Amino acid sequence: MTAQLQIGFIPLIDAAALIVAVEKGFMRTEGLDVQLVREVSWSNVRDKLNIGLFDAAHILAPVPIASSLGLGHIKVPIVVPLTLNLNGNAITVSPALHAAMMHEIDGDPLDPMATARALSRVVAARRKNGGEPLTFGMTFPFSTHNYLLRLWMAAGPVDPDEDVRMVVLPPPFMVDSLASGQVDGFCVGAPWNSIAVDRGIGRILHFSSDIMQRAAEKVLAVRQQWAEKNSQTLASLVRAVFRAAEFTEVPDNRNEVARILARTDYIGVDASVILRTLEGRLKIAADGTIREDGRYMMLAREDASAPDPVQAAWLYAQMVRWRQTTLSLEALKAAQDVFRPELYDAAFGRIGEPRAPAKAIGSFAGPIFDPQNIEGYFAGLPAGGGRG
Amino acid sequence: MGAESSPKIAIVDESPIRAAILEEGLREAGYTDVVRIDEMQSLLSRIYALDPDVILIDLENPSRDILEQMFQVSRAVRRPIAMFVDQSDAASIQASVDAGVSAYIVDGLKKERLKPILDLCISRFNAFSKLQDELDRAKSALEDRKVIERAKGILMKLKGLTEDEAYVLLRSTAMREKKKIGEIAQSILTASELLK
Numbered sequence A: 001m002t003a004q005l006q007i008g009f010i011p012l013i014d015a016a017a018l019i020v021a022v023e024k025g026f027m028r029t030e031g032l033d034v035q036l037v038r039e040v041s042w043s044n045v046r047d048k049l050n051i052g053l054f055d056a057a058h059i060l061a062p063v064p065i066a067s068s069l070g071l072g073h074i075k076v077p078i079v080v081p082l083t084l085n086l087n088g089n090a091i092t093v094s095p096a097l098h099a100a101m102m103h104e105i106d107g108d109p110l111d112p113m114a115t116a117r118a119l120s121r122v123v124a125a126r127r128k129n130g131g132e133p134l135t136f137g138m139t140f141p142f143s144t145h146n147y148l149l150r151l152w153m154a155a156g157p158v159d160p161d162e163d164v165r166m167v168v169l170p171p172p173f174m175v176d177s178l179a180s181g182q183v184d185g186f187c188v189g190a191p192w193n194s195i196a197v198d199r200g201i202g203r204i205l206h207f208s209s210d211i212m213q214r215a216a217e218k219v220l221a222v223r224q225q226w227a228e229k230n231s232q233t234l235a236s237l238v239r240a241v242f243r244a245a246e247f248t249e250v251p252d253n254r255n256e257v258a259r260i261l262a263r264t265d266y267i268g269v270d271a272s273v274i275l276r277t278l279e280g281r282l283k284i285a286a287d288g289t290i291r292e293d294g295r296y297m298m299l300a301r302e303d304a305s306a307p308d309p310v311q312a313a314w315l316y317a318q319m320v321r322w323r324q325t326t327l328s329l330e331a332l333k334a335a336q337d338v339f340r341p342e343l344y345d346a347a348f349g350r351i352g353e354p355r356a357p358a359k360a361i362g363s364f365a366g367p368i369f370d371p372q373n374i375e376g377y378f379a380g381l382p383a384g385g386g387r388g
Numbered sequence B: 001m002g003a004e005s006s007p008k009i010a011i012v013d014e015s016p017i018r019a020a021i022l023e024e025g026l027r028e029a030g031y032t033d034v035v036r037i038d039e040m041q042s043l044l045s046r047i048y049a050l051d052p053d054v055i056l057i058d059l060e061n062p063s064r065d066i067l068e069q070m071f072q073v074s075r076a077v078r079r080p081i082a083m084f085v086d087q088s089d090a091a092s093i094q095a096s097v098d099a100g101v102s103a104y105i106v107d108g109l110k111k112e113r114l115k116p117i118l119d120l121c122i123s124r125f126n127a128f129s130k131l132q133d134e135l136d137r138a139k140s141a142l143e144d145r146k147v148i149e150r151a152k153g154i155l156m157k158l159k160g161l162t163e164d165e166a167y168v169l170l171r172s173t174a175m176r177e178k179k180k181i182g183e184i185a186q187s188i189l190t191a192s193e194l195l196k
Helices: A013-023 A042-050 A062-069 A095-104 A112-128 A144-154 A171-179 A192-198 A224-229 A231-249 A251-262 A271-279 A309-321 A329-336 A341-347 A371-379 B016-028 B043-050 B064-071 B087-099 B111-159 B163-177 B181-194
Strands: A003-009 A032-038 A056-060 A078-087 A089-093 A135-138 A165-168 A185-189 A203-207 A216-223 A281-283 A290-292 B009-012 B034-037 B054-058 B101-106
Touching: A003 A013, A003 A042, A003 A231, A013 A032, A013 A056, A013 A078, A013 A216, A013 A231, A013 A251, A013 A271, A032 A231, A042 A056, A042 A062, A042 A216, A042 B064, A042 B087, A056 A062, A062 A078, A062 A216, A062 A309, A062 A329, A078 A224, A078 A231, A078 A341, A089 A095, A089 A144, A089 A192, A095 A112, A095 A203, A112 A144, A112 A203, A135 A144, A135 A171, A144 A165, A144 A185, A144 A309, A165 B064, A171 A185, A171 A192, A185 A192, A192 A203, A192 A271, A192 A281, A216 A224, A216 A231, A216 A309, A224 A231, A231 A251, A231 A341, A251 A271, A271 A281, A309 A329, A309 A371, A329 A371, B009 B016, B009 B043, B016 B034, B016 B111, B034 B043, B043 B064, B054 B064, B054 B111, B064 B101, B087 B101, B087 B111, B101 B111, B111 B163, B111 B181, B163 B181
Parallel strands: A003 A032, A003 A056, A135 A165, A135 A185, B009 B034, B009 B054
Antiparallel strands: A056 A216, A078 A216, A089 A185, A089 A203, A281 A290, B054 B101
16 A cells, blocks of 8 residues: 655755655655655745644754744644754855954864854954944754854854844845845855855855764654554655665765756755765865865764654753743653654664663763753853853 | 724735735725735845734745744844734634745734734635636646647648548547647657657
């Protein structure tokens, strides 16, 4: 029997596993007839998943948590049976801001602590000269981009709500906004950082993997009710997407994957730009400087696909830290319950087996994150670093 | 509208025709304070300058995510907006998403005042897509007719048929192959291009 599924996605390279699962027959092998539906905004993906127009979605990791807690919109319990990728974002700044920061920097430009301190000095100098505050773009209030930018700045210390402006911009508008000077920098996923570099109007300052070793980025999300009613279909879907993620990460397959993703009905950008992301080898400056990082974007490697409740707790803590909600231990528990490693394991017949503890988040700054001691985490944050 | 003044409504839509249809509907219903925004550059600052009570946005618009930001407390956001419907209004959300529109209330407006606006919005959006469908169908029917005329011409020339015979041949082939006449006609055009 074939199950027919509608799955929403946003044209970004981290939708690769879903697209490859359809195009390379992994879905069909599992008896799934999947229609991928390209969307223009995260709000649309969220709403269409929540009301049942989509069976599943490629979505920002914090959004299913926000939906399950009823933050920002109606409350609909959503579960995550698989992580589509860890990392994969970058922070890009205008050449002018880059120059100003490099003038102030004291340390290694690849060290986010050194750049955050430099940013803090640039911000202070602008204020002294009566200049407008710097503006940074990110993709959605409940996004890793928002939290990564804030985590980085706060270490400076730069207060993201007081010292700079943070604005939401749809990814396809990011590059134009940097070119027109509406924003001075942004945090976004691939391919948009590379496109800014290619146009000579942006410089990649950090890969998000500089800021966190492992940050859940996009997830596969389904309604909890749907998961309960369709456990076999869900298991098939998880297997198909996981196998496609493995396929995508095989170096010999990258050219083919890049060609598929480049199609106009998927991402619609040049295959060579996509290839750079898949290789984790990015041109970071207009002069052609290349930077390589094996952790740039991880799909299936190092257990990246398994949903990790600690990641969910960390995302919830960021919502609290940046005043999107107030702390409650009940909500913390509910947030952790959104990420379901047992649904992931069940798809591969590992039922009731203990899981190895997930690898650490590896944040470059701030107290070590332990969901068992969330008060301790907040107590350890620097003053002015949110939640005030 | 009663004693209360008409709420200020901003329509964010890049389709000028649809926005005009919606605006007209709102005005007919007595909502006199309606402003259209069709330029997405600096959307947030435009909205602050207008200071509307209700914002309506089409779902094909990527800028919808920009509005979501207005729920937040931050320097970029001066007057936070409320959720447009509460939990009990799931049906309204469903109907509006189906129709392709979303609504946001800016701080203060009573929810029951939004309901008639949203209902009107949904019916106008549905009317617009029906119109669009009809237009698309009419367009493709016209295209089909052109293609069929050309295919008939080719058949008449190559097989020495009359116009009626050529049409009968197209129609019977389409029935046999379970395809539309337009598709059969198109394949004749393609084949004749290839064989030139």
